[in-house]
Amino acid sequence: MKIKIVLFLIGLFFVSNTTKAQIGGDKPTLIFNWSRIENTTPVVLLDKEVANGDTNKDGAVLLKATANTPELQGIQCTLQGTPRYLEQIDLEVKYYQSEVSYVRFKMQLFDVTDNIVLAETPEITAKTQGIVATATLSHTFKPSNIRDQIAVRFVRTDDLNPVRVLAIDCLKVNGRFVKMKK
Secondary structure (H helix, E strand, C coil): CHHHHHHHHHHHHHHHHHCCCCCCCCCCCECCCEEECCCCCCCEEECCCCCCCCCCCCCEEEECCCCCCHHHCEEEEECCCCCCCCCEEEEEEEEEECCCCCEEEEEEEEECCCCEEEEECCCEEECCECCCEEEEEEEECCHHHCCCCEEEEEEECCCCCCCCCEEEEEEEECCEEECCCC
16 A cells, blocks of 8 residues: 555656646747846837748837847847756747848847846847848756746847847747737
8 A cells, every 4th residue: 555655646746747837838829028128118019020931920029229238238038937957948039130231139048037148049140131030049957947037038249230120020939939919
């Protein structure tokens, strides 16, 4: 009888650990949770849809020059849930330059709780207006990230000239789209 109870408790432990919060939760589409990095000014939404294959018809979020601190020049999407031990996160973004001048930026996975960048892409340059491109980033969470708030950031790395505007057309987290509109 003791063996059955022990096996039952072990099974219960595994079930309870697999149902705890994870990045993104369990919904097929992740909620709209976009903001600027430096301040609370609402993000700028673009209603124009480009042909990129996402079929969401939800427009884009714009990355424009508005911050006073160059390192905080960007936008972020705070993710639902918190990471589990050794959970992997796979990010995919489709972006394009929405004005006539190039834009340089990095996509970052950011631990909001600990205020550190966990992973980032090399510098990306969007050169041609309206041409959709894709960037990806993967990361495996460590024990120090468990229960922390995580965000995906898009940070400008160019000269911050206001004529340079990037459109984030869609973001996928572990294969699921993040809503671009409220």
